[in-house]
Amino acid sequence: MAALPDKKTDFIEWYLAVVESAGLSDKRYPVKGMNVWTPYGFRARRSLDRIMIREIEATGSEAVEFPALIPQTEFAKEKEHIQGFDAQVYWVTKGGANDLDIPLVLRPTSETAMYPVFALWIRSHQDLPLNVYQIVNTFRYETKTTRPFIRVREIHFFEEHTCQVDEAAATARVRSNLAAFEKMAAAFALPFVAVRRPEWDKFAGAYYSVALDIPVGEARTLQIGSVHHYRENFSGPYGIRYEAADGTSKLVHQTTFGLSERLLGAVLAVHGDAKGAVFPRELAPYEVIVIPILSATAGDVPARAANEIVATLSKVGLRVHLDDRNDRPGAKYYYWELRGAPLRLEVGAREAAARSASAVDRLGQRRTVQLDSLVADVESALAAFDSALSMKARSEFGQSFALAHSVEELRDSKQVRQLLWCGSEECGHAIEQAIDGALLGTPEGRPPIEAPLSGGCIVCGEISVRWALAARPL
């Protein structure tokens, strides 16, 4: 098997090679941008779902599932929204040989599927807040180059939709979503920055949008999710009203929170290396791979020890896999390094006799674990691995940003640029032109680089400024 392309100089080629050779997705399905989830990739997806479900349900959200098809009449009710998605939707226009009276949209996102029903569910302030989410496939006719997990036409999508009594409650829900994402990101060992998008780049129909961005080298960024405040922009056209405590009828304020399989792509992009994928333990298809080192003299001793290890670790719920294929140990190490397994346990005759195993994590740390304290030893090896992975990612994150003090400094940027901006659209576009990318917007909370907010807009010199980030989004 040939070496992977160089991640630093040939990022996209490296990424595609990792996805393919790690066996995570099969893009040979005969519809462009619609890929097959392989058994190994599906395990990673299940881990992803488990983390998202855990953190969103901890904030009081409940799972629902709405149909995939949306009547054109409902889809068209919010004007900015339909304009934003018009070029991206798939249409169902026939049932058998008959033309449908009302054409159906294959959901690109589910606002317009859910909100007519929310209008039926919500009657009084007692029904609020309504916090629900679904994890379903959505469909977008992408015209840009498709990439597994990062840009696809059939998307494994997480979407929370909420209805709140007023704007302040909706703002609080946005904060709660950002806090929930912080916990998810910790499980992915993924440092990120939450950025309020400029007006011209917010979600179609939103009052404002906060995007979750990660740097992926060479001034590139990847948006891995978003949280939107809709105010009454959707509840108006969809008639989602409630009777307040004082008897008056009011429109709800709405929010949404969207994530997708792109998180898997982000984890591969950030943690992967010259040997292949690297999964943090919670996201990993298997946390532990057990490899018996067979030899003519050892008999079935290593295999018996390996089976004991698998049984002990499975019993406490660890995702463990026994690799007892008839192949050289070295080939198996290479195979599981490529697939990003966090920890492998090697057990030969010598280890078995000592009731131990040799544990090697995906960052190359080797240690001995004892069979008689196996669960504790493996847990501590996995925790050490996760913490080292997180530290490595944090350090790379820190190096991915640099201040820009002038428009000139934006040209040929090798890092995401943090700069002072007056907030005007005109200056925003000048910044985008200079970096040949996008003004991502203004960081929510602390900016990546802590520096005094002094000086003027790097374009016009205006001194009423805020921090903003500029990059070349993937």
Ligand SMILES: [Zn+2]
């Ligand atoms: Zn300006």
